[in-house]
Amino acid sequence: MSTYPAATPAAALSAEEIARFERDGFLVFRAMLDPAACTHMLEVASRQLQQAVPPLEYEAELGYEGAPASLEAEGGKTVRRLRGAYDRDDCFREWAEDPRIVDKVRQLVNEPVCLTLAHHNCVMTKHPRYGTATGWHRDIRYWSFTHPDLVCVWLALGEETSANGGLRFIPGSHRLAIPREQLDDLLFLRPDHPANAKLFAQGVPVQLQQGDVVFFHSHLFHAAGVNTSNVVKTSVAFVYHGCSNQPVAGTRSAALADIRLSD
Ligand SMILES: O=C(O)CCC(=O)C(=O)O
Numbered sequence: 039m040s041t042y043p044a045a046t047p048a049a050a051l052s053a054e055e056i057a058r059f060e061r062d063g064f065l066v067f068r069a070m071l072d073p074a075a076c077t078h079m080l081e082v083a084s085r086q087l088q089q090a091v092p093p094l095e096y097e098a099e100l101g102y103e104g105a106p107a108s109l110e111a112e113g114g115k116t117v118r119r120l121r122g123a124y125d126r127d128d129c130f131r132e133w134a135e136d137p138r139i140v141d142k143v144r145q146l147v148n149e150p151v152c153l154t155l156a157h158h159n160c161v162m163t164k165h166p167r168y169g170t171a172t173g174w175h176r177d178i179r180y181w182s183f184t185h186p187d188l189v190c191v192w193l194a195l196g197e198e199t200s201a202n203g204g205l206r207f208i209p210g211s212h213r214l215a216i217p218r219e220q221l222d223d224l225l226f227l228r229p230d231h232p233a234n235a236k237l238f239a240q241g242v243p244v245q246l247q248q249g250d251v252v253f254f255h256s257h258l259f260h261a262a263g264v265n266t267s268n269v270v271k272t273s274v275a276f277v278y279h280g281c282s283n284q285p286v287a288g289t290r291s292a293a294l295a296d297i298r299l300s301d
Pocket of ligand 1: 162164170171172177203260261262263
């Protein structure tokens with residue numbers, strides 16, 4: 039039996055929403071998933087966190103500023119992502135395939151929709167202690183597709199604000215050509231580069247409540263802070279693309295399945 043009540047006929051995006059996505063690079067939908075479904079996902083995620091069900095990504099492996107120095111150090115087992123969400127539990131798989139998502143992405147990419155299991159496909163957790171900030175970056179930086187037009191769909195399972203490490207976006211930055219010298223070795227916008235100050239000033243926080251969903255372009259610069267609350271922030275992230283926009287053979291983007299979700 040489906041974990042969710044049957045989805046109501048997916049609401050089509052208005053021409054205004056499509057134009058806003060093209061202009062800003064993101065769209066927020068309030069209360070797209072009901073509280074009971076969110077609570078169920080939270081329970082599944084926290085149980086799997088507690089049991090350390092693989093595959094996991096640890097803060098210590100990523101090594102961002104403030105992360106534990108190693109897996110053996112204090113806080114070393116702090117999880118950043120429960121990877122492979124699609125195969126973890128029906129609740130995540132059903133969400134990934136929810137027609138309300140697929141139909142909206144279909145409109146944004148203007149062709150049949152595929153879900154990539156190679157990127158994100160995870161439950162993101164940000165822990166009050168040892169959870170690290172993420173600098174300004176484009177998700178596409180390590181992804182290889184024919185063209186960089188993918189859409190991340192990020193579901194908040196609880197409140198997301200600046201205080202607990204919520205996302206910030208630079209509206210319209212998906213359209214900017216950024217000179218290589220403004221980026222560091224990991225392709226984050228360099229905090230010390232004078233030309234970046236103007237960009238950072240344009241960053242806006244995206245405040246989300248439980249069940250809110252944000253769709254954002256894989257070329258959009260975004261960042262997130264640390265979690266100063268005492269509750270783990272938990273979100274679910276999947277990435278979609280037009281089926282003609284194929285992963286480049288032999289790259290990480292082609293290493294896991296692509297699932298066709300629409301005609
Ligand atoms: O929650 C965060 O720190 C940011 C996550 C993010 O932007 C990413 O993993 O691409």
